[in-house]
Amino acid sequence: MTGPTPRWEPFPIGYEERWTVAEITVRVLVDAGVRRAYTVAGDSFLELLDALRFEPLLALVTARQDTGAAFMAEAEGKLREVPALLLGGPGPGVADFLVAVRSAYQDGTPMVVLVEERASVRLSGPGIQDGLAELDPLALFGPFAKWTGRAETAAQVPVLAAQAARAARAGRKGPAVLAVPADFWVAPFDGTIPEPEPLPDDTGAVLRSAHEVAALLADSRYPVVIAGGIGRAARKDLVAAAEQLGLAVYTAYRRQDSFPENHARYAGHLGLGIPPGQLDALERADVVLAIGTRLDEVTTQNHRYPTSGQTLVVIGPGLPATHRRGLTFRIDCEIAPFLKQLVAVGVARSRRSSAANAATHTHMTPPQTSPDHPLVHPADVVRVLRKVAPEDTVVTADSDKTARFVHRYWCFTEPHTQIEPPEGVRGYAVPAALGAKLAAPKRTVVAVISDTAAMMTGQELETAVRHRAPILVVVFQNGLYADIAMHQAAKHGRLNGVSLTAVDFAAWARSFGAAGYTIESPEQLEPTLTRALQHQRPSVVDVRTDPDVIDPDTRLSALFQRVRKS
Structure with missing residues (x-):
């Protein structure tokens, strides 16, 4: 054989022409845009590793340690905004994934985590192996996962894998965790191959919300934006909105690439130890648009902003509730179409540039x-x-x-x-x-x-x-x-x-x-x-x-x- 077996063609003569669950699952993940699988190779998913060997569009990256593999997958998701695959075997080793999964959950990073469980014939017992209680991966990752699932039959695995890949990208992105018994991968697959489902369309909500925010901005004197990492893909739209609507733009803590720091409308990075003068635009603001960001302790400067007298509009998919005194609106939608519509219906205004230029560019x-x-x-x-x-x-x-x-x-x-x-x-x-x-x-x-x-x-x-x-x-x-x-x-x-x-x-x-x-x-x-x-x-x-x-x-x-x- 001079090269890998062509994708999804029948096996050579002598093999039963039936695809395994492992092979179909790999196909489903490739169709969902997954391009790399990160792992420390284990003997519990041998069939899945073998299926990856013959898939040219999904590369396998074997790390030195589980934590490293998890951070690699999380970083790729941040950069591509499409999930990478993270593979883990049964037992306590998957606990090394926890920090990366939690980070992905907090930052809205897409990730698909496939966790192996013991063979299905051993899952029906009391949950004790070698005198020790088995670790339940879904209980471990549940608080920090956007979606969790467990395959009860081999035929469910490709379907659940398709659901996990979709869940990781739909709305606010995040980690999706699927637990699969080790013996399911080799089983023949007789079902229908799941087709990728389209992401939800929230056009109606976007149109209504954009008109409401445009009216709010038209009546404001000093509107300010706090831009976060969840809206990175909409950066060009944010720049256009800032220029047309006269918005001063701050970047949330550790999310400085969400708006160009050399732009005239840039107001500063809401990080640690920033000069007091850099907060002038935020201090005088009457409307604050929090776009694609969590309002954490550092970004809010120890919960000082937005003040109770400032109107806060939280924009983005699946952002957590904000508990504060003061008028607050929440718009749960994709950021890019919202900003495009806001620019289309908003009243163009040229505000004084001093609001944006209040930032002291300390990198200089x-x-x-x-x-x-x-x-x-x-x-x-x-x-x-x-x-x-x-x-x-x-x-x-x-x-x-x-x-x-x-x-x-x-x-x-x-x-x-x-x-x-x-x-x-x-x-x-x-x-x-x-x-x-x-x-x-x-x-x-x-x-x-x-x-x-x-x-x-x-x-x-x-x-x-x-x-x-x-x-x-x-x-x-x-x-x-x-x-x-x-x-x-x-x-x-x-x-x-x-x-x-x-x-x-x-x-x-x-x-x-x-x-x-x-x-x-x-x-x-x-x-x-x-x-x-x-x-x-x-x-x-x-x-x-x-x-x-x-x-x-x-x-x-x-x-x-x-x-x-x-």
Whole structure:
């Protein structure tokens, strides 16, 4: 045999001309747009792995660890806005998927999770295996899944897989989890192959709502938008609405690519430690349109905005309820058609640009450095990297102090260029960068990560080497658990349990077959980063950063002095 068996043709002579459940399920997922399956290969879904072998449109990516596989799938869903497939075997190992599934649920990221259960003949017993209670995957993922299902018969598997793929994309996107007994995959399939169902049409609701919001905006003096990641696909429509209707646009926390930061209507990123002047437009607003975003604690600046005197309109599919004092409207619809209709019926107005230009573009402001310190300021790393990388570079980061420098100094101008998890997730950046690169092989992809997080899931660098995916990993090595160190310094004026041993990440990278570099002075930044970006294989740049610089606004030494004085 010179190549894979053609899709959906009868088996050669000698085989029974009947497709298995595994083969039909793969076909259903391909028809739904799924292009990659991420897993740590297990013996419980051998038939499914074999079916994937002969499907040219659905590639299999075997990760080094389950958490890495899950982050890869979640990142691809963020970038493509079409679900990737995540495969997990029976037992407690699937618990490693939980953080990624929760992140997908919070961020509205499409994902299909197929979880194997014990063979169906063993599922009817008391739920005890080897003296231990079996883990119920649907109970585990249920609180963080948009849709869950369990196959009771082999014939149900392809049908449920089609439902899972549709549920992951319909309305507000999210993770869909399907549990399948291991022996179902090899069963012959005699049913009808499910056809992809069209997504729901909410045109009527969009038309009515657009007219109502247009009237509200026509009567407002200072309308403001808070744009989130759920509306990334509608970015062009948001830009058109902002320009025609005179809207000042803020971006929600960690969703800076939802609106170009170099646009005249850009008002700022509602993140941590932003300058007070950047909130002027939001402070004076009388109408706030929250488009495709959760109004979390950081985005609302500790629940300060929208104020009770501001009218809030929440726009987007399946967004959670907002409990606040003040007039609130909810429009549950797809964002792109809503904005198109809003532009069509809205009254064009040219408002004073000062509302939008109140933002202080801090990514243009040089950091305050310590000339006498031999190590590199983290802000300089991001600023130089931004200078030498292509405009549409995809940046992945964790939810730690390292990401703060990306938020402050990168300046996001192109769509789908920021891939980050919700708050409290570490070890995301490296596997997420690989998922993004496989989904968009022509884009430059950079992971910005701390030395702490690099040792959590950094082994997926080998997966990148194996798949010939030339990602760039920039490690900020300061030898600290920086988040905890800052709190200890502020509260006690001393550190304990947060120091780390120095790691030669350049040599570590070369041991996997990647390129490795070390930067110990600011003068090395531009030539080294430029060279690393030119490689056609994964590269790691180990930057020895100043441990005194905890985040863009804080130094450990200043915190120590403050505690001593008090």
